[in-house]
Amino acid sequence: xxxxxxxxxxxxxxxxxxxxxxxxxxxxxxxxxxxxxxxxxxxxxxxxxxxxxxxxxxxxxxxxxxxxxxxxxxxxxxxxxxxxxxxxxxxxxxxxxxxxxxxxxxxxxxxxxxxxxxxxxxxxxxxxxxxxxxxxxxxxxxxxxxxxxxxxxxxxxxxxxxxxxxxxxxxxxxxxxxxxxxxxxxxxxxxxxxxxxxxxxxxxxxxxxxxxxxxxxxxxxxxxxxxxxxxxxxxxxxxxxxxxxxxxxxxxxxxxxxxxxxxxxxxxxxxxxxxxxxxxxxxxxxxxxxxxxxxxxxxxxxxxxxxxxxxxxxxxxxxxxxxxxxxxxxxxxxxxxxxxxxxxxxxxxxxxxxxxxxxxxxxxxxxxxxxxxxxxxxxxxxxxxxxxxxxxxxxxxxxxxxxxxxxxxxxxxxxxxxxxxxxxxxxxxxxxxxxxxxxxxxxxxxxxxxxxxxxxxxxxxx
Numbered sequence: 255x256x257x258x259x260x261x262x263x264x265x266x267x268x269x270x271x272x273x274x275x276x277x278x279x280x281x282x283x284x285x286x287x288x289x290x291x292x293x294x295x296x297x298x299x300x301x302x303x304x305x306x307x308x309x310x311x312x313x314x315x316x317x318x319x320x321x322x323x324x325x326x327x328x329x330x331x332x333x334x335x336x337x338x339x340x341x342x343x344x345x346x347x348x349x350x351x352x353x354x355x356x357x358x359x360x361x362x363x364x365x366x367x368x369x370x371x372x373x374x375x376x377x378x379x380x381x382x383x384x385x386x387x388x389x390x391x392x393x394x395x396x397x398x399x400x401x402x403x404x405x406x407x408x409x410x411x412x413x414x415x416x417x418x419x420x421x422x423x424x425x426x427x428x429x430x431x432x433x434x435x436x437x438x439x440x441x442x443x444x445x446x447x448x449x450x451x452x453x454x455x456x457x458x459x460x461x462x463x464x465x466x467x468x469x470x471x472x473x474x475x476x477x478x479x480x481x482x483x484x485x486x487x488x489x490x491x492x493x494x495x496x497x498x499x500x501x502x503x504x505x506x507x508x509x510x511x512x513x514x515x516x517x518x519x520x521x522x523x524x525x526x527x528x529x530x531x532x533x534x535x536x537x538x539x540x541x542x543x544x545x546x547x548x549x550x551x552x553x554x555x556x557x558x559x560x561x562x563x564x565x566x567x568x569x570x571x572x573x574x575x576x577x578x579x580x581x582x583x584x585x586x587x588x589x590x591x592x593x594x595x596x597x598x599x600x601x602x603x604x605x606x607x608x609x610x611x612x613x614x615x616x617x618x619x620x621x622x623x624x625x626x627x628x629x630x631x632x633x634x635x636x637x638x639x640x641x642x643x644x645x646x647x648x649x650x651x652x653x654x655x656x657x658x659x660x661x662x663x664x665x666x667x668x669x670x671x672x673x674x675x676x677x678x679x680x681x682x683x684x685x686x687x688x689x690x691x692x693x694x695x696x697x698x699x700x701x702x703x704x705x706x707x708x709x710x711x712x713x714x715x716x
Contacts, residue, residue, distance in 0.1 A: 283428035284445040289454040290461070293412055295442040296383045297463050300410040302440045304380050308359045310438065315358040315406050317433035322353040322398050325429060329394045332422045337390050339576025344518040347677070348392070348685075352399045355676040355683035358406040361698035373713040378702035380408030385458045387469040387479070391521045391576065391613065393419035394426035396470050396685040401430045401444050403684075406698040412464065413446040414455045416471070459484070466701070470686045480691070487700065488690040492523050492641025493611040494664075494671065495632040497656060498531040498539055499625050499647040506668070507646035508542035512549060514644070514670035516595045516615045519576045523687065524642040524664055524671045528608045529619045530632045536621050540598065548595035549617070550583060557599055559586040561606050564614060579615045603631050625652055629659050636660060641689040644671055663689040 286292035303311070322329075330345030365376040384404050388396045397413055404411045415423030423446065430444040447454050459467055459482040468487040469479040476488035496511050498504070515526040531539050543549040552560065563585050564574040574582060579597050583590040596615045601608055608618035620635075622628035636643060642664040645656050657665050664674045664687065673679030674695075686696045693700050 283424075284431045284442050285424050285427065285448055286445060287448050289412075289447050289457040292445040292447055293383065293458065293461050293463055296410040296412050296445045299440040299442040300380075300382050303405065303410055303443060304382070304408045306408070306439065308362065311406055311408065312359045313437040314434045314439045314443070315402050317437045318398065318402055318405075318430055319353040319356075319358075321429045321433050322349055326350050326353070329422065329426065332425060333394055333419065336422050337393070337419050337576070338573075339391065340518040340521050341578065345395075348395050348518065349398070351675065351677050352395055352402075352683050352685065355681075356399050356402045357682050357697040357699075358402060359698065361403070362407060362702065363699070368714050370714065372708065372710040374709070375707040377705050377707060378407065378699055379705045381466040381485075381701065381703055382409060383464050384409050384411045384701060385414070385461070385464040385467040386411050387414045387455065387467070387471055387475055388416060388419075388423060389471045390416035390418040391523075392470075392685050393423045397423055397426040397444070398430065399683065399685045400468065400470075401426075403696065403698040404701045405430075405434070405443055407701040409701055410443045411445075412458055413444060414458055415446060415450050417450055420450060468686060468688075468696070468701070476690055486691060487686070487688045487693055487696065489523075489686040489688045489696070490639065490641070490690045491611055492639045492662075492687075492689065493527050493609075493635055493637055494524060494642040494644060494662075495635045495660075496526040496529045496644040496646065496671075497628050497632045498529060498535065499628065499645075499649060499652055500532050500534050501648040501652070502535070502646040503648070503668075504535055504539050505542050505546070508539055508547050510646065510668070510670045511617070511644075512543060512547040512596050514666075514672055515617055516579070517670070517672050519578050520613050520615045521576045522672065522675075524666075524674050525613075526617065526644055526671050527611055528635055529617055530603075530622055530628045530635070531619055532624060532628055533621045536600070536619065540600070540619060543596070543598055543617075548593050549598045550579060550588075550590050550594045550596070552583075552588075552597055552599045556586060556588065557601070557605075557607065560597070560616070564612060564616070565606055565610060570610070570612070575613045577614060582614060582616070603635055609635065629656055632656070633659055636662065639689060641687065642666070642671065642674065663687055663694040 326346045326349035330342045367374045427444045434443045470489040476490040479486040580594045601618045643660040643662045644666045676683045684695045
């Protein structure tokens with residue numbers, strides 16, 4: 255079901271009508287015509303939020319979770335309709351996952367030392383107003399996930415959404431503000447501008463009232479943030495390799511790899527982008543991928559044709575990002591059977607469809623003479639992003655060696671990539687993975703500064 259422009263406007267208008275107690279301003283539901291006005295509104299709300307108790311913040315967070323669950327399908331359909339990327343069922347799952355497993359105020363903890371000299375506390379305090387850049391690949395997911403963590407930590411947030419996902423992003427921001435007002439909090443805990451532009455982003459990054467910037471996007475965005483002169487959290491690109499050795503359960507590995515690679519049409523930055531397999535098991539692995547997991551094997555001519563389409567003139571074709579395998583094959587004149595999930599082929603690591611992060615269900619499989627060679631290839635393919643990697647092996651020594659060599663923020667062992675986000679695996683959910691700046695999987699505590707409070711010669715009652 256497509257969502258029309260009129261329906262989008264009706265949805266947003268309904269939220270505006272339902273808002274209660276919002277202060278008069280030129281913005282509605284956190285959306286302002288001018289970036290400076292948006293930042294000022296977030297600053298005023300920040301003064302309120304930072305004085306709220308943890309219990310009060312948690313009420314806002316709980317309401318954001320509830321509204322995310324209730325609007326999961328709407329957000330998913332809006333995202334697919336607006337960006338033409340991903341698929342609705344998987345985006346619904348992502349919204350429900352973030353609603354259930356994004357850490358809230360429980361992530362804000364105090365460390366204490368008590369002894370003969372008194373009591374010392376390390377507390378996590380808010381930065382104030384955080385600037386955040388959101389991608390078009392996971393627009394509402396990133397905004398809602400960041401909002402939960404940042405507000406739980408006592409901050410407000412100014413978002414710069416991707417221009418290709420403005421309506422979806424603004425709808426998510428509206429939900430956050432509605433959730434805050436309904437829970438007794440202020441309006442404008444999350445704000446943005448009507449038309450996100452490079453100039454608006456520049457104002458945000460240079461504004462004196464924003465001490466911290468969190469960027470979720472490509473390498474260019476992260477570089478700009480790290481060049482801003484402010485504290486930056488950079489969640490950049492990855493090209494996650496999945497290594498399969500001779501000890502792996504190959505049938506399970508084939509299923510896990512394809513499940514992870516095709517989730518939301520390969521949009522998650524953690525998703526399997528290529529496979530490195532030792533030669534002794536490569537053919538059997540590809541057999542299971544083709545015969546049991548809906549993969550379509552392309553020949554050399556089709557590889558060249560696909561390269562020309564998805565990497566037009568050497569640049570990533572944005573019209574191909576997040577599209578399903580059958581659609582991509584149709585672009586090169588291949589009428590793939592229904593149920594085709596993924597495009598696979600055997601190639602060398604330098605192949606452009608392997609060495610480039612595509613964010614499409616295309617998996618090149620690189621042969622390696624042995625495990626050690628496979629590790630070297632995987633490290634090369636990861637390109638030093640230190641983002642995510644995967645391995646399928648029953649050899650603990652191999653897993654340990656690979657983990658040290660690849661040195662990524664995420665390493666998934668014998669499971670689909672999405673297990674890293676708590677979907678079928680333990681741990682919390684996030685859509686901002688700051689591999690480049692070292693924070694790793696971000697959560698509420700990431701968006702705090704540490705403060706030491708010392709009481710000398712007192713409050714030790716041992």
